[in-house]
Amino acid sequence: MKIVDALSLPATQRDCLRPGEMLRDARGETHRLPRFFYEVPSWNEAKQFQLTANFTLAELILVDCREARALFRQAPLFVPCAVTILARYLQQFRNRVDGPVFISANGGYRSPAHQWDRARPDGRASAHHWAAAADIYRVGDTWLDAREPIERYARVAQGIGPEIFVRSFGHGPGETDDHLHLDLGFLTVIPHGWSEA
Numbered sequence: 001m002k003i004v005d006a007l008s009l010p011a012t013q014r015d016c017l018r019p020g021e022m023l024r025d026a027r028g029e030t031h032r033l034p035r036f037f038y039e040v041p042s043w044n045e046a047k048q049f050q051l052t053a054n055f056t057l058a059e060l061i062l063v064d065c066r067e068a069r070a071l072f073r074q075a076p077l078f079v080p081c082a083v084t085i086l087a088r089y090l091q092q093f094r095n096r097v098d099g100p101v102f103i104s105a106n107g108g109y110r111s112p113a114h115q116w117d118r119a120r121p122d123g124r125a126s127a128h129h130w131a132a133a134a135d136i137y138r139v140g141d142t143w144l145d146a147r148e149p150i151e152r153y154a155r156v157a158q159g160i161g162p163e164i165f166v167r168s169f170g171h172g173p174g175e176t177d178d179h180l181h182l183d184l185g186f187l188t189v190i191p192h193g194w195s196e197a
């Protein structure tokens with residue numbers, strides 16, 4: 001996949017992706033948004049591009065119409081380079097649960113311009129803006145909409161390694177009750193051949 005420095009993109013896309021800008025999360029901590037993205041020529045290519053044996057790129061960039069218009073299914077698509085690493089973790093999870101893993105719409109990469117995030121009172125920066133988070137709503141025939149399955153699969157995810165963060169089950173801010181949110185933190189990838197200056 002072609003890599004781009006998002007700072008060199010036209011203003012309409014740059015304003016949505018906000019490469020290198022600082023963004024505050026729900027706890028008031030500040031994080032620098034990713035700058036290096038894969039450029040995906042078409043939605044069709046995203047559907048065909050296997051990141052791992054069981055995950056296509058499309059599954060991790062599926063967004064609804066609340067995504068910024070300049071990004072929403074308009075070719076080319078952009079996704080932070082961390083998405084390939086997220087996919088490897090999801091594949092590990094998939095291997096451990098031994099069943100299909102379903103990612104929600106908006107449950108992979110979302111831009112910082114996504115309206116759902118802008119409307120949320122409990123924070124702005126989330127690992128989804130780094131393509132380092134996934135919301136899983138179903139594993140095999142099991143829907144993750146109750147405490148028991150969410151906590152069971154959260155333990156599976158955490159068993160992969162200490163770098164995995166999962167949101168607790170609950171109905172309050174920062175908790176989930178209808179999916180399992182897992183992430184790798186604010187994972188930033190700087191590919192070879194690109195300068196950070």
Ligand SMILES: [Zn+2]
Pocket residue numbers: 107128133134135181182
């Ligand atoms: Zn999430």
